Amino acid sequence: MASRPIPGLFALFVAIALPVPEAPAQQPVPVGRGSYASAPPPRLMVDPKRNVDLVDEVETRRLYLVRDDGAPVPSNAWYQNLIFQQYGTGLWAMPHKVDATPEGIEIFQATSFSGDGQRAVAEFPLVVSGPSFKPIDSRAKAWTDWTVAFRMFESDARYMDVTLGEGMPAVWCEFTGVRPSIAFGGPHGKGSRSKDAPAFFDLAGKPAALPVTGDALGILHAGRAWGVFAPDGTTFAADAGGVAVGFPARDAFLVICPLPDAASIARFRRTAFAVPRDTRLSWTYDRAAGTLTTTWKIVAEPLKGGGRAVLQGWLPHHWRDNIAPLALDGPVYTTIRGPLKCAAGDTFILRHPFQGILPNLPAPQTGGGFDAGRVAALLKEHFADPSRRLGADTYWGGKDLQRYAQAAFIAAQLKDASAEPIARKLRAELEDWFTWTPGEQDRFFAYYPRRKGLVGFKASYGSEHFTDQHFHYGYFVYAAGLLGPLQPDFAAGFGEMARCVARTYANYDRADARFPFFRTFDLWRGHSFADGNGFPDGNNQESTGEAVNSWAGMILLGEALGDPELTAAGVMGYTFESRAGLEYWFDPHGDVFPAAYPHEACGMIWSNGIVWGTWFTASPAWIYGIQWVPTAPHASFYDRDRAFIRRAYAGAVREQEAFEEREAAKAKKPRKPADIRSLGGELASYHLGFLLHADPAWVVEQIDRLWAEPGDKVAHDPWMANVYYLAHALKGLGRVDWACHGGSPTSTVYVNETTKTRTLVAWNPSAKEQAVPFFEGAKPIGTLRVPPRAIASMPAASR
Known part of the structure; x- marks a missing residue:
């Protein structure tokens, strides 16, 4: 679930209000047998309060750029606010933050956290400006994979260019027509001034007094140490409580570094003068x-x-x-x-x-209590009816598509009569989405010519302005990847359209100028950002599970299409996002969350913080649960640490019980239970779908108990068909053996810790048999021959 407020070399990019062209007429753009609309639909999404076309607003919005040459402009970036606002703020480059202001820039070194541990505190900045320098705006000048440069623009003759890099503890400032000065901001910046006097030190870390001449000056202010580096012969002189900087020649730059301590200034001087281009x-x-x-x-x-x-x-x-x-x-x-x-x-x-992922698992062993008839009943009731309509927006419609793809896969494994009807239904829905016919109002994609992106309609939760696109479209890509082997002519006709949808959120081809490079994914941070507009304090992401799912979908689609570049891009994203999701939303190693933070997980992260909450509820069941969406074998990464899943789930239960106690006290009513039954079918499926990677037998017990209760609406819910199937499959297979891997991205080794037996599993979506080798480290442990368009397994030597 998602809910959001609607609020190479450097690619050189004018903060000018360009004349807005008339909306181009929509034409179908053929992609294989599919198509998309060449332009967004007019008046399809209108804000009734403002009578504004929300789609047109995205395409005509002013962009603050040094030059607009028609190349793709990023969205969902850590610096997104810079492109959309007159003065970009919340530029958390790590470990520091930069805000653009009407006098220049403010550089913050966050040395503490808020009392609740949820926010890095930015205060007492260094202010880089100049006498009578009055920039009218900040303009994005250039961006690369993990840097951005922008211009504080007063006129063509007076400006300051600033370069920031993620993880680079330096701010590079290059001046044209501006003689810079450094001032000392107050507690919250925003043009204020500090009452505390600064102190200065030299390259040896010893106290110094202004004026100083040289290429370096150390500053101590408000408990923070800074290194300022400049051309040889630069003078630093006291001026009205700040520092006036005088350059001796044409070179005009300052490099400002947040220092861990004064003694480190000489160390920083060795690298400060190299500006990343x-x-x-x-x-x-x-x-x-x-x-x-x-x-x-x-x-x-x-x-x-x-x-x-x-x-x-x-x-x-x-x-x-x-x-x-x-x-x-x-x-x-x-x-x-x-x-x-x-x-x-x-x-x-x-x-x-990277130990591989699977789209689903082979049919469970029949001797372990697995009831194939129960699954067949759920499939027939909820998935096999061709008249059932799936969601018409890209989020709920996308979730339905992936559920149907999982249902089709399960039915095929069980050789159930519903397999063909479900696959036909899934195909019809995907082909509808992947084809645009003039006059359509929903279930199609359209291209934004200026902003360079595909958007599915009906859009939802802000996806019309690129918010949450990886969540939504990852479901489409995943479903297409699973359907391809079940219906090979679908992959031949519509595979390219599915690839196009993947590229709109994760364009891995630098030569493809239709889309920005990895629109939603922050390459250095290792996780995606969800918002297409940005906020004054940066950007955010909530659902790590859906983000990881989008990469799993790319791996599956890449293998189904025989596209190794698509597969490799999916592996890259999955490898980093699965690790970042664990590290920064759950802190399993205990060295990420601030000590004052009282919880074991967070519901979302921001550039400068973590949040105990979600966009749509304060319930801990969802704060945890939104990270566990959807249920699939690729979520096994949560079990890399064997103790983590049980520990995390125990924390979720404790938090939910305390939450229900507080809610009951406020309402003066009896406390609601905090058990699986109380969650409802969908949310219960996410909780149990998380637990099954560590304790599938317990999950089976819970589902069986609920199924036997009169009037049960949880175990009988359609969301549970996949959970029940997976839990029984893992009850026999065991858990992922992280010491092993297969020679295919769609293969995994499992180990049953009771019997100590290993099982090799691989999925082959191609038209030819594959021989997949398996290894423990570099040691071969077996080769599995997998028939075309099938999943297969075989036992291996005991561990």
């Missing part, structure tokens, strides 16, 4: 080794000297499971995402294990 991530998925290797390349320009190494920080999802050499010998910062560990260089290589 380009950053580029590349990735390689090694099927045989079961690893993802990512190469992080920084192209820097020396502002002084010849050094090109940059100080780059890395978060827990980078270094925790990294198996490649990475010398994290630089400074360490405490951030809202845990320890940010730094290393100097221009190229970094990370390597992470």
Whole structure:
């Protein structure tokens, strides 16, 4: 579920109000046998209070750019506010934040957290401005994979260009026609001034007095240490409580670094002068080794000297499971995402294990109490009726598509009579969505020519302005990936349209100018951002489960289409987002959440914080549950730490019981129960779908108990068909054996910890038999021959 308020080299990009062209006439754009509309539909989504066409508003919105050359403009970025607002704020580059203001920029070093542990506190900034410098706005100048540059623009003759990089503890400021000054902001910035006097120090960390001449100045203010670096011979002089900066020649720049302490200033000087002009991530998925290797390349320009190494920080999802050499010998910062560990260089290589995913599992063993008739009844009642209408918006419609795809897969495994009707229904629905016919009002996609993106209609929860698109469209991609092997001519005719939908939220092809590069995914942070507009304090994401699901869908679709690039992009996103989701929403290792935060999970994260809540409810059952959406085998990543699932679920139960106690006290009514029955079918399916990766036998017991109760509406709910099937399958297979992997991205090794037996499982969506090798580390443990368009399993040697 989602609910949101509607509120290469550098690609050089004018904050000018361009004349708005008339809306182009819609024409079908053929994609294989499918199609999309060439332009958004007029007046399909209108805000009745303002009488504003919401779709047209997105396309005609003013963009603050240095140059608009028609190239794709990012959405859902950590710096999104910069593109849409006169003065971009909430630019949390980590470990610092930058706000653009009418006098210049404010640079904040967050050294503490709020009393409830939910927010990094930004206060007492350094203010970089200049005498009589009055920028009229901030304009995005350039962006690369994890940097952004913007211009504080007063006129063509007077401006300041600012470069920020995620995880790079520096702010590079380059001046044209501006003689800079540094002032000391008050508790909350926003143009205020501090009452505390600063102190200064030299490269040895010893006290210094202004004026100072040289290429470096240390500043202590409000408990924060800063390093300011400049051209040789720069003068720093006291001026009205601040610092006036005088450059000796044409070079005019300042590099301002938040320092862990005064003693580290000399260390920072070694890398400060290298300004990143380009950053580029590349990735390689090694099927045989079961690893993802990512190469992080920084192209820097020396502002002084010849050094090109940059100080780059890395978060827990980078270094925790990294198996490649990475010398994290630089400074360490405490951030809202845990320890940010730094290393100097221009190229970094990370390597992470990828043990594979599966679309579903082979049919459960018949001797373990599995009732195939129960599943058949649920399939017939809820999925086999061709007249049943699925959701008409992209969120609920998308969820229905994936549920039907899972139902079709299960029915095929059980050789149930409903298999063909369900697959036909799924196909009809997907083909409807993947084809635009003039005059249609729902179930189609349209292209935004200016903003460069596909949007499905009916849109919902802000998806018309690119909010939540990975949540919504990941379901479409997943469903198409599962349907392809069941209906091969569907993949041949509509596979390219499904690939197009995947690229609108995760365009992995830099040469494809139809879409921005990875629209919703933050490559460095390792997780997606959900909002297409941004907020004054950055961006946010709620449902990690649906984000990970969008990558799983890409892996499945890539394999179904025989597209290794699509598969590899899905593996990259899945590898990072599954780790980031665990680290930053659950803190399983205890080194991420601030000590004052009283919970074991959060419902969403923001650029500067974590939130105990969701967009739609304060119930802990949903705060946890929204992370466990949807139920599928690829969610097994929660079980990498064998103790985590039980620990997390116990926390969810404790929180829900306390919540119900408070709600009952407020309403002066008896407390509602906090058990599986009380959750209802959908939410119960997410809770049990999470637990089945650690204790499938217990999940089966709960479902059986509920099924036997008169009038049960939980176990009999259609959401439970998949949960019941998976729980029984895992009851026999056991849990993922993380020491092993298969030579296919759609393969997994399971180990039954009672019998100590391993089972090799692989899915082959291709038209030819595949021989999939399996390994424990580098040691072969078996080869599984998988028939065409089938899933197969075989036992392996005991562990």
